[in-house]
Structure formats: structure tokens, C-alpha cells
Amino acid sequence: MDKDLELLHQKVDFLTEQVMLNQRRQQEWVELRQDLTPVVNDFFRTLVTELDQVAPYFSSDDLLYLLKKMLRNTRQFITLIEQLESASDFIQDATPLSKQVFQLLLENLDQLERKGYFNLVKEALHVLDQLVTTIDPQDLRQVAENVGLIADTIKQLTRAETMRSMRNVLAAYGDLSANPPQKTSVWALLKQLNDPEVRRGLATGMAILRSLSAESDMQAEKAE
Numbered sequence: 001m002d003k004d005l006e007l008l009h010q011k012v013d014f015l016t017e018q019v020m021l022n023q024r025r026q027q028e029w030v031e032l033r034q035d036l037t038p039v040v041n042d043f044f045r046t047l048v049t050e051l052d053q054v055a056p057y058f059s060s061d062d063l064l065y066l067l068k069k070m071l072r073n074t075r076q077f078i079t080l081i082e083q084l085e086s087a088s089d090f091i092q093d094a095t096p097l098s099k100q101v102f103q104l105l106l107e108n109l110d111q112l113e114r115k116g117y118f119n120l121v122k123e124a125l126h127v128l129d130q131l132v133t134t135i136d137p138q139d140l141r142q143v144a145e146n147v148g149l150i151a152d153t154i155k156q157l158t159r160a161e162t163m164r165s166m167r168n169v170l171a172a173y174g175d176l177s178a179n180p181p182q183k184t185s186v187w188a189l190l191k192q193l194n195d196p197e198v199r200r201g202l203a204t205g206m207a208i209l210r211s212l213s214a215e216s217d218m219q220a221e222k223a224e
Contacts (some may be wrong), residue, residue, distance in 0.1 A: 070077070112118065143150070156162055192198045 157166075193202075
């Protein structure tokens with residue numbers, strides 16, 4: 001009898017606990033509904049206002065057409081998503097490499113700056129600005145007309161023999177500037193003609209003058 005009574009009390013306690021638990025759940029649901037009701041009402045009011053603004057440009061048929069389009073192109077959307085995933089994986093894999101390339105680029109730029117390349121380019125741009133302000137289109141047309149002659153002149157100047165001759169002339173001029181010749185008589189000059197180097201130099205000078213004279217005559221004939 002006592003066992004039955006104890007078992008009955010346990011059942012009553014369990015049922016009482018379940019009833020209290022259900023009451024708490026109902027109370028929590030009521031409180032949640034009370035809290036959400038203003039939020040939901042405000043959301044729907046905002047939604048109605050926003051939809052009212054786009055009502056002239058939107059209808060239920062448009063929404064239905066959009067849904068059909070999305071369903072019809074589901075595979076394309078899946079392909080696009082897969083491509084985006086592949087691009088994301090590629091970016092993740094390439095990020096360390098791009099950082100290394102960027103670091104190497106910075107190091108090379110820093111090395112070029114320390115060597116003075118940037119200053120050289122800056123000065124070259126300054127020279128170019130000066131050329132632009134001093135050379136007019138007519139000068140450029142004349143350069144274009146004589147570009148073949150300019151190219152031949154540069155080729156002649158870059159020959160080893162020409163460079164050595166120019167170096168010798170500049171060296172001799174430097175020596176003359178440092179040690180200018182004293183007053184020399186005509187007999188002393190004539191005496192120097194016995195030197196083979198002097199005679200060779202005079203012959204070279206005469207050949208140059210002869211060539212310049214012939215070129216001047218040709219230019220004069222062309223002008224006539």
C-alpha cells in the first residue's frame with residue numbers, strides 16, 4: 001500500500017512538473033510574440049511603403065517571369081558559382097606568389113633608385129621639355145627629311161677610326177689649352193714640316209677642306 005501511494009505521488013509530481021513546464025513555454029511564446037509583433041508590423045509597413053514606390057515598375061507577372069528564368073537557368077547559375085569558387089581558389093593560391101612578385105618589384109625599384117635611374121629619367125624629361133619649347137614643327141620636318149644623312153653621320157661617328165681620331169683631336173686641344181704655343185717664326189714652322197706627323201696632319205687637313213669645298217659646290221648647284 002505504501003509503495004502504491006509513493007508511486008502515485010511520483011506520478012503526480014511528474015504531471016505537475018510537466019504542467020508547469022508547459023505553462024512556462026506558453027508564457028515564453030506569449031512574451032516572444034509580444035516582442036516580435038511591433039517589429040513584424042513595422043517590417044510590413046516598411047515593405048508596403050517600399051513596394052508602393054516600385055509598383056508602377058513591377059508586377060506579379062514580372063516576379064513570376066523572373067522565377068521562371070531563374071529556374072530555367074539553374075544549371076548556368078551552378079556553373080557560374082563553380083567558376084567563382086575556382087576563381088576564389090586561384091586567388092588564394094596566387095596570393096603568396098603575388099606578394100613575392102610585389103616584394104621583388106619593390107626591391108628592383110629601390111635598386112634602380114639607388115643607382116640613379118629615376119634621376120636620370122627626370123633629367124631626360126627636363127631635356128625633352130627644353131627640346132619641345134625650342135624646336136618647332138618646321139625643325140622636325142627638316143630632321144625627318146635628313147634622317148638618312150643623320151643616320152649615316154652617326155654610323156661614321158661610331159666607327160672605331162673616327163672615335164680614335166676625335167679622341168686624339170680632343171687630347172691635342174686639351175694639351176694646347178694647358179700649354180699654349182709660344183710665338184713661333186715662319187722658319188720654325190717650315191722646320192716642323194720635316195716631321196712626318198706634321199706633314200700627315202697637314203695632308204689630312206687639306207683632304208678635309210677639299211671634301212668640304214666639294215660638298216659646298218654640290219649644295220650650291222642643287223640650290224641653283
